[in-house]
Amino acid sequence: MDVLREVGNIGAGNAATALSTLLNKPVDMAVPTVSLLPFEAIADRVGGSEAVVIAIFLRVEGDAPGNMFFIINREPARRILQGLLGFAAAENDMYSELELSALNEIGNILAGSYLSSLADFTGLNMSPTVPSLAVDMAGAILSYGMLQFGTMGDDALLIDTTFLEGQQEADGQFFLIPDPESFDRLFRALGVPL
Amino acid sequence: MTEGTLIKVGMADLNTAEGGAVIKTTGLGSCVGLTLYDPVLRIGGMAHIMLPSSDIARGDQLNVAKYADTALPELLDRLKKMGASPGRLVAKMAGGAQMFAFMGGDSMRIGPRNVEATKQMLDRFSISLIAEDTGGNYGRTVELSTGTGIFTIRSVQFGVKEI
Numbered sequence: 001m002d003v004l005r006e007v008g009n010i011g012a013g014n015a016a017t018a019l020s021t022l023l024n025k026p027v028d029m030a031v032p033t034v035s036l037l038p039f040e041a042i043a044d045r046v047g048g049s050e051a052v053v054i055a056i057f058l059r060v061e062g063d064a065p066g067n068m069f070f071i072i073n074r075e076p077a078r079r080i081l082q083g084l085l086g087f088a089a090a091e092n093d094m095y096s097e098l099e100l101s102a103l104n105e106i107g108n109i110l111a112g113s114y115l116s117s118l119a120d121f122t123g124l125n126m127s128p129t130v131p132s133l134a135v136d137m138a139g140a141i142l143s144y145g146m147l148q149f150g151t152m153g154d155d156a157l158l159i160d161t162t163f164l165e166g167q168q169e170a171d172g173q174f175f176l177i178p179d180p181e182s183f184d185r186l187f188r189a190l191g192v193p194l
Numbered sequence: 195m196t197e198g199t200l201i202k203v204g205m206a207d208l209n210t211a212e213g214g215a216v217i218k219t220t221g222l223g224s225c226v227g228l229t230l231y232d233p234v235l236r237i238g239g240m241a242h243i244m245l246p247s248s249d250i251a252r253g254d255q256l257n258v259a260k261y262a263d264t265a266l267p268e269l270l271d272r273l274k275k276m277g278a279s280p281g282r283l284v285a286k287m288a289g290g291a292q293m294f295a296f297m298g299g300d301s302m303r304i305g306p307r308n309v310e311a312t313k314q315m316l317d318r319f320s321i322s323l324i325a326e327d328t329g330g331n332y333g334r335t336v337e338l339s340t341g342t343g344i345f346t347i348r349s350v351q352f353g354v355k356e357i
Contacts, residue, residue: 150206154260
């Protein structure tokens with residue numbers, strides 16, 4: 001678990017720096033948590049199965065495949081868009097093409113920096129697929145990350161890192177759900193005896 | 195169970211209800227929410243199906259609610275034990291969306307595959323599917339009222355719909 005927490009630390013640390021550069025202000029992150037959670041409980045981490053979230057999803061391909069989500073609530077998303085585009089985003093759930101594209105690109109940059117630092121550190125080949133964005137119920141979105149675990153049991157292993165901007169909590173969350181067969185490779189790459 | 199009781203079905207879970215109770219599952223994406231209903235006895239059941247076939251199951255314990263091919267027989271058994279007549283049962287279902295469009299590969303076409311597998315099972319057990327709201331690229335929350343048999347679907351984009 002400590003090793004996997006370190007995985008979250010390395011990846012998200014770099015992504016926080018990237019976000020900070022984008023926004024031109026300091027972005028902190030909470031200590032990553034690593035937990036084996038029932039499928040239901042994963043959506044509870046972002047407000048429950050029906051909570052509407054903005055999520056950027058991508059598959060991690062290469063030596064240690066998995067699923068990655070960058071999840072951001074509507075309010076922080078608006079602040080980020082405001083900071084980045086210089087005008088206020090929509091008041092309701094409707095986002096313009098430009099805003100969606102900007103959010104997708106932010107997710108892309110952050111996920112890319114998360115993965116590249118993790119790949120550097122572990123020496124494993126890890127590359128992101130093209131990201132895809134959805135604004136929808138958390139349960140409907142996150143269930144995609146659990147399919148690989150679905151064939152084995154009713155729990156998935158989640159590495160969860162929360163971004164903080166100053167004192168404002170939960171600006172965004174990174175979920176990394178490595179495929180079950182990736183653990184051996186991650187552990188071995190990080191020098192943990194099996 | 196009485197009118198107004200709410201019975202929740204989690205992910206990869208199934209349950210039954212009667213006496214006017216409402217049975218509900220939230221946040222269906224690629225998963226399928228399947229309901230069976232006996233309109234005479236007003237007994238209903240719901241499964242939150244995650245994967246099409248238990249053939250791919252690994253590990254020791256099989257959660258029958260998770261797979262289309264095992265969830266339907268289990269739901270049917272439970273309803274029969276409550277007195278439902280298999281010949282009277284009607285099915286409704288929703289879900290099976292493809293939330294993310296770009297992906298190739300089998301695992302990402304899981305929504306349509308869940309829908310197909312569920313329909314095959316309904317065929318095999320000669321249960322008629324009288325209404326469905328499947329596909330698309332959005333999430334759904336669904337509930338079945340055992341008092342009326344009405345199946346309600348809620349989504350972020352399209353609001354509330356009854357089938």
